[in-house]
Amino acid sequence: MTHPVIAGVDDPAGAGDAVDWAADEAQLRGVRLHLVHAWLWEPHQAPESLDAQLLRRSGGEALAALAERAASRHPDLEVSSGVVDASPREALVALSAAAGLLIVGSRGSGGFPGLLVGSTSLHVAAHAACPVVVFRGPGGQFEAASGSRGGVAVGVHGREPCDGLLSFAFETAQRRQLPLRVVHAWSYPLVLGPGHAFPPVYEEGHVAAEENRLLSEVLSGWREKYPEVPVTEGIVRSGPAKHLVELSQTHQLVVVGRHGEPQGPFRRLGSVSQAIVHHAHCPVAVIPVE
Template identity: 60%
Template sequence: MRHPVIVGIDGTDASHDAVGWAAEEARLRGVPLHVVHAWLGETLHASAGQVTQQTRDAGEEALGAAREQARMYCPGLAVTTELVDGYAREALLAASEQADLLVLGARGSGGFSRLLVGSTSLHLSAHALCPVVVVHPRDARSTPGGVLVGVDGERGGEDVLDFAFEAASRGNLPLQAVHAWNYPLVSGPGHALPAVYEEEHVAAERDRLLAEALAGTREKYPDVQVAAIAVRSGAAKLLVTLSEAHQLVVVGRHGAVRGPLRRLGSVSQAVVQHVQCPIAVVPVG
C-alpha cells in the first residue's frame, strides 16, 4: 500500500493554495490525501500552549474546510484529516516518515510575502524524510508550462531526475532540464583557475555531461518530451528566472547537515524562497 500525500494547513490563504495543489497531486498518484493541522504556535490559538475549546473548534473548522475544498477539486478523492496537539514542525516532520509527499504553503512575512517562505516550510524542506513541495501561488495571468529540473551532476542526482520525470509523465507535461556553470572555473573565493580552455570548449563539455546525466532516466520515461540546456549562469538565478514559465521546479537537497537549514544548500535554499511556482525539494543520498 502506498503512503498518502500529506498537506499541512494553518488556515491561511497559503494553505488554501497548498490543499488545492495537494489534492490534484494525490489524484494523479492514485493515493489518499491526508490533511494535518497542528494548533500549537499558531496565532489563532491560545497563548502559553493552553488548549481551549475555541482553539480546537477553530482547528476542526479549518480541517473541515480543507476537506471540502479537496473533494470539490477532486470528486471521489479519499480525504482524511487530523488535528494534532503539537507544533507544526514536529508534527509534520513525524508525518513525513509515512508520506509519499509532504505539501506546504509558502507563508511570507511582511511586505515580502511573495519572496519569503515561512520558517516552518523552510525547515521541513531541509529536514523532512520524504520529498517536500512548497506551493507558491502563481500569478493568474501567467501561462502554465511543464516541469523544470536543476541538474548538478552530483552523486544521488538520479533521485531528483526520477522525481521530475515521474511528475512530467503523470501530468503529461514537457520537462526542461537545466545545468548552470561558471567560466572561468572558480576554485575558491576570489580565485579563478587559468582559462586553459576556450569558453566554447567548456560549454560543449557541459552539454555532454548534461546529456550523460539524463540518458538513463530518459530511457525509463520515453513518453516525456525533454529539452536540455547547459547555461553559463548562477544556478539559483537561472532556476528562479525560468520558473516563471513552468508549473513545477524540482531541486535536490544536497547540503551538509551542519546548521538548521544547511541540508538544503545555498542554491536550493535561494530557489525555495524566490521561485515563482510550486517547488519540490527531493532528499538524496
C-alpha cells in the same frame, strides 16, 4: 505507490489553492490525501482553557471544510484530516516519515511583505524524510498541459548523484503530461596555486561542449525510461538559482535537490535551494538527495 500525500494547513481560511493542488496530486498518484493542521496553544493559555478549546475547534471545523472541498473536487479520492497538538514543524517532519509527498504553504508570518517563505516551510523542506513541495499561490497551481505556463524544470549537477531528483521530475512530468526542462549550471574550476587560487585559461566552447556531453550522457537512460516525456536540455554558465527563478515565471513546477551541510542553519537545504524556495514564482519541490 501507497504512501499518502500530506498537506500541512497553517491558515485554513487561505489554503484553498494549496488543497486543490494537493488533491490533484493525490488523485494522479492514486493515493490517499491527508490534511493536517498542527496547533499549539499560546504559552499564556492552558490547553483546557475555553479560549484554547474554541481555537482548536475552529481550526478543526475549517480543516473539515477543506477536506470536503478536496473530496468534492475528486469524488473517488480518499480524504482524511486531523488537528495535531504540536508545533507545525515538529508535526510535519514526523509525518513525513510515512508520506510520499508533503505540501506546505510558502507564506511567511509576521506581516512583513518581503518575508516570502516562513521559517516553518524552510525547516520542513530541510528536514523532511520525503519530497516537499513549497506551494506558492494563488496562481501557482498546476494548469492543464495546454495551459499558458510551461512544464517542469529541474536543476541538476551532472557530476553529482541525481537519480532521486530526476526520478521525481520525470515522474511528475509524465503524470501531468508536461514537458521537462533539465538545467545544468557550470563554472570554470579554480586551480590552487601556492597560497592563491587563480583561474587557468579555458576555451569556453570546449568546456561548454564537454558539459553538454556530460548532461546528455546523464539523461540518456532517463529518456529511454520515459519516452513520452518531451525533454529539453539547458547548459548555463552561471549560478543555477538565478536561472531557475527566471524559469519559474514560465513553468508550473521547479524541482531542486537538497544539497547542504547537515550542521548548517537549515541542515541540508543549501544556499541554491533556499534562494529558489524564497524567490520562485511557482511551486518548488525540494527532493532529499543522498
